[in-house]
Amino acid sequence: MDGMMFNYGHISFQTPFYPARPGPGSPSWHHQHPPYHPDIDNTKPEGESPLNVCNVERLGFQVANNSASYRDLGFTGKIAGKWYAVFGDTMWCAPGVSNFLEDTPGFHGMVRDSVSLLTDDPLTVVDLNLNDDCPVPHQNQLVPFNEEWDETNQYGFGGTSLCETDAENATAALYYLVNANETGGGLLGAGVAKVEVINDTPTVTHRFGDDRGFWWDSNTTAKYGDQCAYRDERSEYIYIWGGPPNSVTGWPGSGYAYLARVKAEDAFDLDKYEYFWGRQQGWKSEVLTKFDAETAVWWAVGQGQVAWNEYYQCYVLVHLSAFGDGKVYLRTAQSLEGPWTPDVQVYKSEPIKGGLVYAGVQHPYLDPTGQTLILSFTNNNHIEVIKVAFA
Numbered sequence: 001m002d003g004m005m006f007n008y009g010h011i012s013f014q015t016p017f018y019p020a021r022p023g024p025g026s027p028s029w030h031h032q033h034p035p036y037h038p039d040i041d042n043t044k045p046e047g048e049s050p051l052n053v054c055n056v057e058r059l060g061f062q063v064a065n066n067s068a069s070y071r072d073l074g075f076t077g078k079i080a081g082k083w084y085a086v087f088g089d090t091m092w093c094a095p096g097v098s099n100f101l102e103d104t105p106g107f108h109g110m111v112r113d114s115v116s117l118l119t120d121d122p123l124t125v126v127d128l129n130l131n132d133d134c135p136v137p138h139q140n141q142l143v144p145f146n147e148e149w150d151e152t153n154q155y156g157f158g159g160t161s162l163c164e165t166d167a168e169n170a171t172a173a174l175y176y177l178v179n180a181n182e183t184g185g186g187l188l189g190a191g192v193a194k195v196e197v198i199n200d201t202p203t204v205t206h207r208f209g210d211d212r213g214f215w216w217d218s219n220t221t222a223k224y225g226d227q228c229a230y231r232d233e234r235s236e237y238i239y240i241w242g243g244p245p246n247s248v249t250g251w252p253g254s255g256y257a258y259l260a261r262v263k264a265e266d267a268f269d270l271d272k273y274e275y276f277w278g279r280q281q282g283w284k285s286e287v288l289t290k291f292d293a294e295t296a297v298w299w300a301v302g303q304g305q306v307a308w309n310e311y312y313q314c315y316v317l318v319h320l321s322a323f324g325d326g327k328v329y330l331r332t333a334q335s336l337e338g339p340w341t342p343d344v345q346v347y348k349s350e351p352i353k354g355g356l357v358y359a360g361v362q363h364p365y366l367d368p369t370g371q372t373l374i375l376s377f378t379n380n381n382h383i384e385v386i387k388v389a390f391a
Helices: none
Strands: 004-008 011-015 053-061 069-079 082-092 114-118 124-127 163-166 171-180 186-198 201-207 228-231 237-242 256-263 274-276 304-309 314-320 327-333 344-348 357-362 372-379 382-390
Touching: 053 344, 069 114, 069 163, 069 171, 069 228, 069 372, 069 382, 163 228, 171 237, 228 304, 314 372, 344 382
Parallel strands: 069 357, 304 357
Antiparallel strands: 004 011, 053 382, 069 082, 082 114, 114 124, 163 171, 171 186, 186 201, 228 237, 237 256, 256 274, 304 314, 314 327, 314 357, 327 344, 357 372, 372 382
């Protein structure tokens, strides 16, 4: 059966059709790897997952306590001790509506990305960068358009996690993909923005990329940072994952993810980035030009989030099924370069009104011990939240 093309917020890739199959682990299902055999496949899972899930609880939908909108993504990141969520398309509710679950039908305005302060309650966020709408304000856009680069309000800028670069000065890097699909321009390139906390609000103060607003051209380079970004507090580095260039289409190539890194203090210097060429060749300063199972680190993952888990003493990746059908997976690794253990399915959400379910997010700040893990994900522009407990 032919593969299926999905567009998750602002990324697109094609996945093959294959049935799930039973396998070892807890609870009982793993995400099946593609049934083909390249000479070297560094995306193939290895070993056994250490995760032992004893309980999974659905907590509900995440809601802002000072605004109202539908939204997607919500990747978490820390700046100077505070945790923030970066959302993608943020669709405002009708004037006066204070809870998006009580919205009225119709289009009431939107921005292409936004930022919120996270709280001790995973179901409550505080929306930041609000406009003057009354009686209920709505969020302004986080990544600004630049008309000098021919950008319009039809361009998408959904970003991944804020990655702290300087805690003392409350500064972070934000990775995003410039998406001109709505104007016929396609996915243009992966960019980096400098974010500074000004008046308690993360604010984009500079977008890098000369006259284009991005560094990595999507026609020739992996879309670094579009699928996942992680400030590894166990090292000096920020790690960023992204899909292949636009020239790579079809199965299985369009489903691979590639890895780059940079020391956090050098995040705004393109020349300081290193690119992973697979476990056989390792890290190079040369930008990756070979896109296959040898140089990739993941396959058919889509957008997700990585964090260190103190309880299991390993890195954990949360991601959703490549089919958008609501299955939530965890996998582990001792090294961010891999290998990664097989996926363990921890939950199955029912898609709302037949919509897609995607973009796994972790909230590790809510339990530093790692014995429980709060996860969220997008279910048809609702942010759904679950709690996973480990034995």
